[in-house]
Amino acid sequence: MTEEDFFSLFTEGLHESISRLTPPELESPWSRALFLSRWNSYGASSDPNGTIVACDGSMGESSFTGGLTAWVSRAIAHVYHEDGSVMCIPEVSVEVDYRLEGQSLFMKTLELRVLRKAIEKASQEHSRVLGLVDGSLYLTFFHYRERLQSMARIFEKYLNELSSLLELAGEDTVIVGLSKDSDISYLRAKILLDAVVKVDSSLEIELSRGRSIKKMREKLGEVTAGRPKDSPLHDCFNELKQDISDEGLYTQIAHDPGFTTPLMLAPQTLFVTEEIKRGTKNWWESMFRGRLEGNSRMTGVLNGLDSYFKKPPVALTYWKPRQATGVYRVDIPSNLLGNEGAGGDLSEDTFSDDIGIAKAKSVVGMLNCISHEPYVVNPLTEVDAIVRLDRALYKQAYEPIIIEELKRKGFRINPRKRGLRDSVLRGY
Numbered sequence: 001m002t003e004e005d006f007f008s009l010f011t012e013g014l015h016e017s018i019s020r021l022t023p024p025e026l027e028s029p030w031s032r033a034l035f036l037s038r039w040n041s042y043g044a045s046s047d048p049n050g051t052i053v054a055c056d057g058s059m060g061e062s063s064f065t066g067g068l069t070a071w072v073s074r075a076i077a078h079v080y081h082e083d084g085s086v087m088c089i090p091e092v093s094v095e096v097d098y099r100l101e102g103q104s105l106f107m108k109t110l111e112l113r114v115l116r117k118a119i120e121k122a123s124q125e126h127s128r129v130l131g132l133v134d135g136s137l138y139l140t141f142f143h144y145r146e147r148l149q150s151m152a153r154i155f156e157k158y159l160n161e162l163s164s165l166l167e168l169a170g171e172d173t174v175i176v177g178l179s180k181d182s183d184i185s186y187l188r189a190k191i192l193l194d195a196v197v198k199v200d201s202s203l204e205i206e207l208s209r210g211r212s213i214k215k216m217r218e219k220l221g222e223v224t225a226g227r228p229k230d231s232p233l234h235d236c237f238n239e240l241k242q243d244i245s246d247e248g249l250y251t252q253i254a255h256d257p258g259f260t261t262p263l264m265l266a267p268q269t270l271f272v273t274e275e276i277k278r279g280t281k282n283w284w285e286s287m288f289r290g291r292l293e294g295n296s297r298m299t300g301v302l303n304g305l306d307s308y309f310k311k312p313p314v315a316l317t318y319w320k321p322r323q324a325t326g327v328y329r330v331d332i333p334s335n336l337l338g339n340e341g342a343g344g345d346l347s348e349d350t351f352s353d354d355i356g357i358a359k360a361k362s363v364v365g366m367l368n369c370i371s372h373e374p375y376v377v378n379p380l381t382e383v384d385a386i387v388r389l390d391r392a393l394y395k396q397a398y399e400p401i402i403i404e405e406l407k408r409k410g411f412r413i414n415p416r417k418r419g420l421r422d423s424v425l426r427g428y
Contacts, residue, residue, distance in 0.1 A: 024244040031239045032253055034195055035188070039250070040357060043257035043322050046365030050128025050172075052080040054379035055115035057134075058387050059107045060394035062402055065414045070096045070402045072394070073107040076387045077118035078379060082126070089118045090387075095154075096402070102151035105158040108135065112161040119168055119175070130174045130366055132380055137166065137177040137331040138265050138314040139305075143272050145291050145298070152301050159304030166311050169333040174363060177314075177331035178377055184329075185213050186316060187246040187263050190349050192236055196220065199232045211271045211349070216240055250318045251326035259364050262315035262356055264334050266346035283309045283344035309344025311335075315352060319364055321371045328377075332363055 057075035064070075072094050079087040093110045100106075111133060119131045139162065141148065141155070148155055169175045189211050196203055196216075203223065207216055217240040224237045250260065267283040269275060280286045283305075292302040312335040318327040334343075337356035352360065371377055389398075406413050 024242040024248075028235070028239070030235050034239075035191060035249060035253060038187070038191055038261045038351075039254050039258055040261060040361075041256045041258040042361055042364055043368065044361075044365050045369040046362060047369055048128065048130040048174075048366045050130065051082060051122045051126040052130045052132070052370060052379055053115065053118045053122050054078050054080075054132040054377075054383050055111055055118060055134070056380060056383040056387050057107050057111040057114070058389040059103065060389050060391075060398055061103065062399045063415075064406075067098045068096070068406075068411065068413075069098070069100045070094070070399075070406075071100060071103060071106055072389070072398055072402075073110045074387060074389060075107075075110045075114040076383050077114045078383050079118050079122050080379060087121075089114060089121070091117075096406070100151075100154075101147075102154040102158075105151070105154050109154070109158040109161050111135070112158070112165050116161065116165045116168065119165075119173060123168075123173060128172045128174075130370075131165075131168075131176070132377060133165075133175070133177045134180070134380055134384065135177055136179055136182075136314075136329070137162070137175070137333065138268075138316065139308055140268050143269060143288055145288075145295065148301060149295070149297060152298060156300040156304050159301065159308055163304065163307045163311065166308075166314075166333050169336055174336060174366065175333060176363060176367070178367075178380060179329040179331075182247045182329040183245045185245050186211055186265065186349060187260060187318065188244075188249055189213055189216065190263055190351070192216065192239060196233065196236045199236070213240055213243075246318060247327055247329060250320070254318075254320055254327060257320050257322045257368070259317045259319045259330070259360060262317045262332060262334070262337055262352040262360050264313045264315045264339060264346065264350045264352060265343075266313065266349050267309060267344060270347065281347045306344075310342050312339050312341060313343030313346055315339075315356070315360075317360060317364075319367060321368055323371065330363075330367070332360065336363065 055075060055077040057073055060072040062070040072092065074090065074092045076091075077089040079089065081087065091110060091114045093106070095106060115131055115133050119129055122129045165175065193207055193216065196207060207219060217237070220233065220237045220240060224231065224233050227233055267286075269283055269286045269288050270280055272288065275286055275288065278287060283289060289302070289305070292298045292305070312333060315332045315334040315337055317330050317332065319330045320327045334352070334356070337352050337359045339352070339356065367377060370379060403413050
């Protein structure tokens, strides 16, 4: 078969797959007004009046027959001094073992550690610091005890670094996580939940954990089936039928620079099906925490989770700079927005008050100040370009040394068959 034949089959399959999709319809004046009610136009810039620290990381992996795996993660932080000079803080972490799990957490742990060290160093020389990390500060994980147990050591390290970083956030140390792409719908779900409850408060208990658009749609579909067609609940139901992320939504409807009202995020645990059915009110009373408490092998993980949830919750906002065509997800420790309560005490996602919005303007103003065309948040762009580990470079320079060291230790190393195929057919 020739490449031309493959391409022809590809176009046929693509057309068939896309024909089944329906683009989201966002032209309803009601829904646009509803979502824009949480949009705060703001294009002003404010000088950070201190040093800026940005950090990013990258990852390489080698797999061998028998389940032996090697991970190589590297991260770099740039400390941008007020005099224009830049200090680089690089670090590399290596893990070699059988059947490793938790690769993304392994890399994220290194990023958080390097950022924390850079912020601590910068704080010794400057009164104010703005710390930037590529990615989210909100804790999400797979709620399956056996799976967590298999990567307990790596997960525990990640929790400790995340908590240590958040501990630094305060009046003179602003820390934010910025995600290039996000496909969650937490904000959209919360806005629609509030709209439903405003129409019919009796639905609040049934929909109070409204993070799953699908589950909300299913439940509201049952309710609206017996309601008149002109009922406002039908508007909510029709909007729930749209499949679009928070980022996709505000990229389309927000035309002015600004940000969404920050949403303080409750523990992910509360949105697990069994916790919803049980009516769990907070992290401390959750069934999942109780299971960890009864497992001596998970003591370190439990302590790490408790430490994270004792801190103020992470607040989520979507930010649109002046020069950008879309919005970016920004995670902010909510104590920077005036909230001092523990994240583990939250029973649901909660919007910041007017004080929180005012304080968020200060954070957004600093982000506006360091964003220049053609990039958004230039310091993160610069560290990303430096730290990225090219696959070909990894295979040519890093992996041979890993193999040599393993053989010296006495291991009989054989690349996986897939790796041999890639080497022969693709050259890496």
